[in-house]
Amino acid sequence: MKLRISMTRTLSALAVMASCAVAGQAWAADAAPIVGNAKAALDKTSMCIGCHGIRDYKASFPEVYHVPKIAGQNADYIVAALKEYASGARTFPTMEAIARSLSPQDMADLAAHYSSFK
Incomplete structure (x- = not known):
């Protein structure tokens, strides 16, 4: 059970980090003059x-x-x-x-x- 919770948290954290990276790249592209x-x-x-x-x-x-x-x-x-x-x-x-x-x-x-x- 602990392994399952740990795996879920790890995957959730990776998903958040990935979405931040994508959003950051999009924002940087918008900011380019x-x-x-x-x-x-x-x-x-x-x-x-x-x-x-x-x-x-x-x-x-x-x-x-x-x-x-x-x-x-x-x-x-x-x-x-x-x-x-x-x-x-x-x-x-x-x-x-x-x-x-x-x-x-x-x-x-x-x-x-x-x-x-x-």
């Missing part, structure tokens, strides 16, 4: 240049809004802003729709591209 590729962004910029590529452009929906310059902006800032638009933390209908259509890699690529301008 996504590296943007400025060249890969070239096919993705068409949705940006219509507003951000026009000097002193003002959007008129839902209200008149000065569109900020993103060329030369910090890459981390661009990614953070896109994530906020995608989550609804920042609100502007056009940007929300665009940001929600982007993958994390798309965001990193666009940020790498626009941050490369000085």
Whole structure:
């Protein structure tokens, strides 16, 4: 009987350790930063240049809004802003729709591209 209890505890401990190892690897993969590729962004910029590529452009929906310059902006800032638009933390209908259509890699690529301008 003692051997059976000991074996059960040993197997339970091994199962817990194995699940921690797997969860730890998954967490580490999630924590790895996504590296943007400025060249890969070239096919993705068409949705940006219509507003951000026009000097002193003002959007008129839902209200008149000065569109900020993103060329030369910090890459981390661009990614953070896109994530906020995608989550609804920042609100502007056009940007929300665009940001929600982007993958994390798309965001990193666009940020790498626009941050490369000085």
